[in-house]
Amino acid sequence: MILNFRESLDRAEVLMKHKEQLHDIWGVGGGRKPVRFLCKEMITILKEFLASGDEKEASRCLRELEVPHFNHEFVYQAGVMAVEGMHERSVRLLATLLLHLTQSGELTQTAIEKGFDRFYANLSDLSIDVPPAYALAEWWTKASRDSGFLPKHIADRLPRK
Template identity: 35%
Template sequence: HFHHEFVYEAIVMVLESKGEKTLKMVLQLLRSLSASSVITVDQIRRGYERVYMDIAEINIDVPRAYFILEQYVDKSFSMGIIDVKLRDLCPCRGRKRFVSEGDGGVVKLESY
């Protein structure tokens, strides 16, 4: 059964798409397939992990891939599609934050 491949391709489609419509539709699709047990938790996990492994390569063709993936993963978690463990595995590209991002200008030490 290759449902993890479907999950992988669906997420890549979100990363390559423009706008929020595809993101929302794929989230709804995966949530309903998961809720009806058409796709198992393990297949979802494997699909997400494959995207996590390939994100650096995807980012070559889709410059905002890391940013979009982070948004997608956060929404997946809030909708109950993935658990906190899978959410926390999401690779994020270290980037400079701006004061306007809501931390009140507080300087935070980087932790590695």
């Protein structure tokens, strides 16, 4: 459908009148941030959380990024951090955080699924730097499943070496 100049202006005017409603739904500016920046910010949030244990602060920081469509990256990075950390405390804290974010609505089941699918898909690469990555991924998956936010059908996708 090709619009003429006047129709285009009329459509733009209608959209601008509803701009505030769109901001309430989609947020302002989050989708305009570079992916690398968002990834680094999510890693920083996770590291700060591991140092402080403050779920509310981590939730606030994630929300301020204004990219709920990209929260699967947060789930993915949590898995990588759990494996790379190789520490029971980290695994437990990260599982608790993801449970909190799921219960509060910050993380959807779609984000959980996409994040774990990416984590599983990248395990072979991760095992180059962390040789026991598959065993640690099993530990992370079990902790996530036991905490209650990871459904069985996603946990069952964990690849075996």
